[in-house]
Amino acid sequence: MQLGTRWTSGDPIPSAVPAVLHAQIGEVDRALPVDLLGQPRPRWTLTFLEGRPLAELDTGILVELRADGSVTVLHDSEDEFG
Structure with a gap:
């Protein structure tokens, strides 16, 4: 069994996040606009779907490892499951 985690x-x-996702998660984090009003930053949630890691940002951005080994970044409204 694989457990997920959450982080801001x-x-x-966190070390629980597979290294294969780190670059894309970092790119998403750097692309987020700076909130000049002091609102809290969104949080990531790591889960595993069919044994593959999936990181979802509260804003609906997904970073996932596909069955073919590629890593994709998409918005949950573009998700093939939704």
């Missing part, structure tokens, strides 16, 4: 965008990526 921009914070160091």
Whole structure:
């Protein structure tokens, strides 16, 4: 069994997150606009779907490892399952 985890965008990526996702998660974090009003940053949730890692940001951005070994970044409204 694999357990997920949660962390705040921009914070160091937890060791529980597979390294294959780190670059894309970092790119998403860097692309997020800076909130000048002091609102909390969105949080990531790591889960595993069919044994593959899936990181979802509260904003609906998904970073996932596909069955073919590629890593994709998409918005949940573009998700093939939704």
